[in-house]
Amino acid sequence: MAWMAWTLPTAIFFVVIACLLITFTILAIKFPETPRVGVLRIETTRGDRLFITLLGSAFINLAWLGIVGANQPFALIVCLIYAAAVFRWV
Template sequence: MFDWMVWTLPVAVFFACIALVLVGMTIWEIKSPTTTRKGFLPIATTRGDRLFIGLLAAAYINLVWVGLGEKLAVWFSLEQEPSVWISFVLSMAVLGWIMRKG
């Protein structure tokens, strides 16, 4: 069923974190319904809106990191491509920042 995707540990951890966030947000929404608020984003958003925007940002960060991996290795004279764990941590930090301040 999942043979079409390369399931490495970082990919599995990334998707597991997304699943945990979705479960957590569902429980949080049931316990405390959200209200719209204005943060640094140019629109008033709910928690779900910020989660969606944050997940998109996290996905794009990871895609850009993987896409530029070879070039980063050449530019900085690295022996191998930078670890995808760096992009994972960066993307989760951006997701948290958007959820908190967005």
């Protein structure tokens, strides 16, 4: 994989995404769910909420990088709070 110039943070990022997808696939097989309507007034499943969380987290990190520039681990805390809110209320 040296041709891709992977760094440790990049590898961790993709491993975490892969683990999330595997976990949510197993959850969907073991515990099927029906879509629910949240605060956005659209039907969402676990997978939809995961996608909304990942997309929103990307924007949070980009905004954090543009506004603050440093201390990116604090952006992770904001993303975790955002993820908890999405899975609770969306």
